[in-house]
Amino acid sequence: METVTALARLTDLFRDMFGDDTLILTPETTAADVPGWDSMAHIGLMVEAERRFGVTFQTVEMEELTNAGEFATLIARKTGAEARAR
Amino acid sequence: MIFNSYPFLFGFLPVVLAGTFLLARLGARAAQLWLILASLVFYAAWNARYLPLLLGSIVCNHAIAVQMIRTRNVSTRAWLLRFAVAGNLLLLGYYKYTGFFLDTAGAIACLDISWPAIVLPLGISFYTFQQLTLLADIAAGRIETCRFRDFLLFVVFFPHLIAGPIVHHRDMMPQFETADYRMKPENIAVGLVLLTIGLFKKTVLADGLADLVSPLFHAAESGHGLSPAYAWAAAVGFALQMYFDFSGYSDMALGLARMVGLKLPMNFNSPLKARSIVEYWSRWHMSLTRFLTAYVYNPLAMALARRRAAAGQPGLAGPKTTWAAFGAIVALPTLTTMFLSGLWHGAGNQYLLFGLIHGVALTVNHAWRLARPKIWPDTARYQRLAWPAGWALTFLTATVALVWFHAASVAAGWNIVAGMVGLNGVSGPPPVFGEPRTDIVGGPLLQLSVWIGVGLGLALVPPNALELLRSWQPALGMPPAAASRWPAFALTRGWACATAALAVAGVLGLGRVSEFLYWQF
Numbered sequence: 001m002e003t004v005t006a007l008a009r010l011t012d013l014f015r016d017m018f019g020d021d022t023l024i025l026t027p028e029t030t031a032a033d034v035p036g037w038d039s040m041a042h043i044g045l046m047v048e049a050e051r052r053f054g055v056t057f058q059t060v061e062m063e064e065l066t067n068a069g070e071f072a073t074l075i076a077r078k079t080g081a082e083a084r085a086r
Numbered sequence: 087m088i089f090n091s092y093p094f095l096f097g098f099l100p101v102v103l104a105g106t107f108l109l110a111r112l113g114a115r116a117a118q119l120w121l122i123l124a125s126l127v128f129y130a131a132w133n134a135r136y137l138p139l140l141l142g143s144i145v146c147n148h149a150i151a152v153q154m155i156r157t158r159n160v161s162t163r164a165w166l167l168r169f170a171v172a173g174n175l176l177l178l179g180y181y182k183y184t185g186f187f188l189d190t191a192g193a194i195a196c197l198d199i200s201w202p203a204i205v206l207p208l209g210i211s212f213y214t215f216q217q218l219t220l221l222a223d224i225a226a227g228r229i230e231t232c233r234f235r236d237f238l239l240f241v242v243f244f245p246h247l248i249a250g251p252i253v254h255h256r257d258m259m260p261q262f263e264t265a266d267y268r269m270k271p272e273n274i275a276v277g278l279v280l281l282t283i284g285l286f287k288k289t290v291l292a293d294g295l296a297d298l299v300s301p302l303f304h305a306a307e308s309g310h311g312l313s314p315a316y317a318w319a320a321a322v323g324f325a326l327q328m329y330f331d332f333s334g335y336s337d338m339a340l341g342l343a344r345m346v347g348l349k350l351p352m353n354f355n356s357p358l359k360a361r362s363i364v365e366y367w368s369r370w371h372m373s374l375t376r377f378l379t380a381y382v383y384n385p386l387a388m389a390l391a392r393r394r395a396a397a398g399q400p401g402l403a404g405p406k407t408t409w410a411a412f413g414a415i416v417a418l419p420t421l422t423t424m425f426l427s428g429l430w431h432g433a434g435n436q437y438l439l440f441g442l443i444h445g446v447a448l449t450v451n452h453a454w455r456l457a458r459p460k461i462w463p464d465t466a467r468y469q470r471l472a473w474p475a476g477w478a479l480t481f482l483t484a485t486v487a488l489v490w491f492h493a494a495s496v497a498a499g500w501n502i503v504a505g506m507v508g509l510n511g512v513s514g515p516p517p518v519f520g521e522p523r524t525d526i527v528g529g530p531l532l533q534l535s536v537w538i539g540v541g542l543g544l545a546l547v548p549p550n551a552l553e554l555l556r557s558w559q560p561a562l563g564m565p566p567a568a569a570s571r572w573p574a575f576a577l578t579r580g581w582a583c584a585t586a587a588l589a590v591a592g593v594l595g596l597g598r599v600s601e602f603l604y605w606q607f
Contacts, residue, residue, distance in 0.1 A: 017404040032566075035465070036404060038364070039379065040416050040452050044402025047391040059388055060226050063380040 001079040006053070007072035013048055017041065027069025053079055087131040089338045090288050090596060098128065099342070102244075103269075106346045110267035117267035118239055121346065125244040129208070136207040143177065144241050147217040151232045154224045167225040171218060178214045181206050186433030209248040211430060213241050215377060220255045222381060229255065236262050245342040249335055249602060251353040251373035257562050258348075265347045273344050276558045279575065279585055280341025283551040286588040287334030288602065289595030291541060295327040298534045306505070307498040313512045317505025319534045324492050325485040326541035328603060329358060332371070335602045337551045340561055351376075352552055352561035358545040361476040363447040363483055364455075370484075372563075378423050386419040407456055416452050421445040436490040436499055443487040548572060 011025040018036050031037040037045075046057055049071075055078040065071050087094050102124045109116040130137045150170045154163050184204055220240070223229055240258050241247070302320035306312055312320060333354035343350045357370035367375045394401050394415065400408050402415055421442070428441020462468045486503060493499030504510055552560050554575040556567055575581055 019405050036455075038455070039383075040402065040455075041404060043384070043387045043391055043415060044404065044407070046388065047395055047401055048403075050392070051395055057388075058226050059384045060223055060228060060380065062384055062388070063376075 001053075001076050003069075003072050003076040006075040006079070007068065009052070010049070010068065010072055010075065013045065013052060017045060017048065025068040025072075027067065027072065029068040030066065049075060055079060087128060088602065089335065089342075090285060090602075092596060095285075095593070095596075098124075098131075103345055106267055107269040110269075114263075114265065114267055115235070117346070118235060118262060121244075121267075122235070122239050122242060125239075125242040125247060128244040129242065129247060132208050133205075139207055140209075140213065140242070143174070143213065143217065144238060146173070147221065148232065148234055148237045151221055151224055151237065154221065155230065155232060160227075163225045163227075167221055170221050174214050174218055178210055180204070181210055183433045212250050212252060213247065215430075216241060216252055219252075219377065219381060223255065243343070243348075245339040246350060249332075249339075250371075251336060251339065251351050252377050253350060253373070254376070257351055261348055267347050270347065272558065273347055275577070276555055276560055277341040277343075277345035279555060280337045280344065280551055280560060282341075282585050282589045282592060284334040284337030284339075284341060285592035286595075287330040287337065289592050291544070292327050292331035292334060292603075293595060295323050295330070295534075295537050295541060298530055298537060299323040299327055301530075303492055303494075303498070303502070306501040307494050309501070311510030312502060312505035313510060314505060314508050315531055317502050317510070319531060319538065320502055321485050321489050321506060322538055322542075323534055325358075325481075325488045326538060326545060328488055328491065329354075329545055330541065331603045333550070340552075344560065349559070349562050351563045354550065355552070355565065356545065356550045357484075358481065358542075359477075360480050361473045363444070363451045363480050366480050366484055367444075367448070374427070378427055382426060383419050383423045386422060387415055390419060391415045405456070405459060412453065412456060417449045420448050420452065424448060431491070435496045436493055439496055439499070440487050440490045443483065443490070447483045447487075 007025060007027065011023065014025055014034065015021050015023050018034065018041075023034065031042070042062065046062055050056055053075050055075065057074070057078075061074060065074065087098060089095070102121070105120050105124070106117050109120045126137065126141075129140060147170065150166055154166050157163060157166075181204055220229070220232070220237070224232065236259055239262060240253070240255060243253075243258075246253055299320055302312060302316055303324070306317075306320070336353035340350045340353075351373050353371060353373050355369040355372065357366050360366035360369050391401050394411065400411050402411055422445075424441045424445030425438065426441070427444070428437045428439070431437045431440065458468065459465065462472075486506075489502050490496065490499040493502065501510070549570055549572050552564060553567075553570070554572075556564065557574060
C-alpha cells in the first residue's frame with residue numbers, strides 16, 4: 001500500500017475514533033494537534049489499525065512513532081511486507 | 087564517590103575531562119576506552135567488591151546479545167530473551183527482595199527472626215533494566231550489531247550508571263559513534279551551567295530542606311503524632327526535597343555527559359507545574375515513565391486490547407469507549423504498571439502503596455478524561471477554569487504518595503497523613519526539635535515554611551535548567567518550547583555572575599556527606 005493511501009485510510013480511522021468528521025491528518029500531524037490523542041487513545045488506534053489493515057505491530061514500533069506520517073509509512077511498509085510474504 | 091563531593095568535583099572530574107580531551111586527539115576509540123575505565127573506577131570507589139558483579143552482568147548479557155543477533159531464528163531469539171529476563175530478574179530479586187520476602191514470610195508465620203542483611207549493589211536496578219531494554223529490542227529485530235565496547239560504555243557511563251536517567255540504546259549507541267570527544271567551549275559551558283544548577287539544587291535546596299524534614303519523619307516513625315501544621319510541612323517539604331534532589335542529580339548527570347560531548351535524555355520537566363497526574367508522569371522521572379510505558383504498559387495493554395478485539399468485544403473507541411473496555415484495557419494495565427513501579431523502587435510495603443496510589447490516581451485521571459466531555463462539554467471553558475483544581479489535586483496526590491516514599495514503613499507514613507487531616511489533634515512541635523514550645527508558629531516551623539515558600543516559588547514559577555539552556559540543546563527528547571516571558575540563558579557577564587554565585591553556594595554546601603535519595607535504588 002502507498003503511504004498516501006495509508007494516510008487517507010488512517011484519517012477515516014481517526015475520524016471514527018474521535019467522532020470528528022472534520023479531522024484532517026497530514027504527515028506532520030502529532031498527538032499534540034489532535035485533542036484526545038493520548039497514550040490511552042493510542043492503544044485503541046493501534047489495535048483498530050491492526051484490524052483494518054491486517055497487520056501486527058510490535059510494541060517497540062508504537063513508541064517510535066512521532067507523527068501521523070510515520071504511522072502511515074509504518075502501515076505502508078507492513079502491508080507491503082506482508083503482501084510479499086504471501 | 088558521589089557527585090556532590092570534593093573528591094569527585096575537584097579530583098576525579100578534572101582528571102577524567104583532561105584525559106578524555108587528550109585521548110580524543112588519538113581518536114574516538116581512545117576516548118571511549120578512557121571513559122569506560124573512568125566509569126569503572128567511579129563505581130569501584132563506592133565498593134570494589136561489587137565491580138565483578140557489574141562486569142559479570144555485562145559480560146553475560148553481551149554474550150546473550152551476540153547470540154541473539156547471530157541466530158536469525160525468531161523463536162530462538164524469544165527463548166534467549168526469556169532466559170535473559172529470568173536471569174537478570176533473579177539476580178536483581180536476590181539482592182533487592184530476599185530480605186523483604188523473608189521478613190514478610192516470617193511475619194506471616196509469626197516468627198521473630200532477623201536475617202543477615204544483603205547489601206544492595208549500587209545502581210543494580212538501573213543497569214539491569216537498561217540491559218534488558220537492549221536485549222528486548224534485539225529480540226524484536228531492531229538492532230543488527232552490538233560491539234562490546236559500545237555495550238560496555240552504554241551500561242557503565244558514570245553520569246547515568248547509578249541513578250539514571252535510564253538511557254535507551256537508540257539514543258546512545260549512535261552518539262558513541264558520532265560524538266566529538268574533544269574539548270569544545272560550548273560543551274564545557276553548557277555542561278558547567280547544568281552541573282552548577284544541579285549542585286545548587288542538591289546541596290543548598292534539597293539538603294537544606296532535609297535538615298528540617300528528616301527530624302519530622304523520624305518523629306513520626308518513632309510514634310509521635312504530628313499536628314496538622316507539622317504534618318503538612320513534613321509532607322510538602324519532602325516533596326520539594328525529593329524534586330530538588332533527584333532533578334538536581336539529573337541536571338548534574340546531563341551536565342557531566344555534555345562536557346565530554348554526549349547528550350542524555352531529559353529526566354525532569356518541572357513536574358510540580360503539572361495540572362493532572364497523567365501530565366505529572368510525563369514530567370517526573372521521564373526516563374522511567376518512558377521505560378515503563380514501552381516495556382510494561384504498552385505490551386500489556388496491546389495484548390489485552392487484541393484479546394478483546396479477537397473476542398468481538400468493544401475496544402477503546404475514543405469518546406465511545408465503554409467502561410468495560412476501559413477497565414480491561416486501561417485500568418488493569420495502569421494499576422499493574424504502577425504496582426511494578428512501586429516494587430522496582432524498593433522492597434517494602436510502603437513502596438507498593440506509593441505505586442498503588444499513583445496507579446489509582448492515573449486510572450481516575452483517565453476515567454475523568456473519558457467522562458468529562460459528557461459532564462462538562464465546553465472544553466475551552468473547562469480548560470480555562472478547572473486547571474487550578476487540577477493542579478491542586480495533582481500536587482496533593484503526588485505529595486501524599488511521596489510520604490510513603492520516604493517513610494520507613496506504612497505505619498510511619500500513615501502517621502504523617504493522619505496528622506495532615508487532623509487525626510493526631512493539635513499539639514506542639516515534636517520532641518526532636520528540643521523542648522516542647524507553646525508557640526507552634528515559631529522556630530523550626532517558621533523556618534520550614536520559609537524554605538517551602540522559596541522551594542515552591544522556584545519549582546513553580548521560573549523555567550527549569552533545561553528550558554533556560556534550550557538553544558544549546560541540553561537534553562534529548564525535549565518537548566517544543568512554550569511561550570515564555572523569562573530571558574533565556576546567554577553568554578553574557580550577568581549570566582556568568584549568576585552561575586558563579588550558584589556555584590559558590592553549591593560548593594559551600596558540600597561540607598556534609600549527603601547521598602542522593604535515588605542512589606538507594
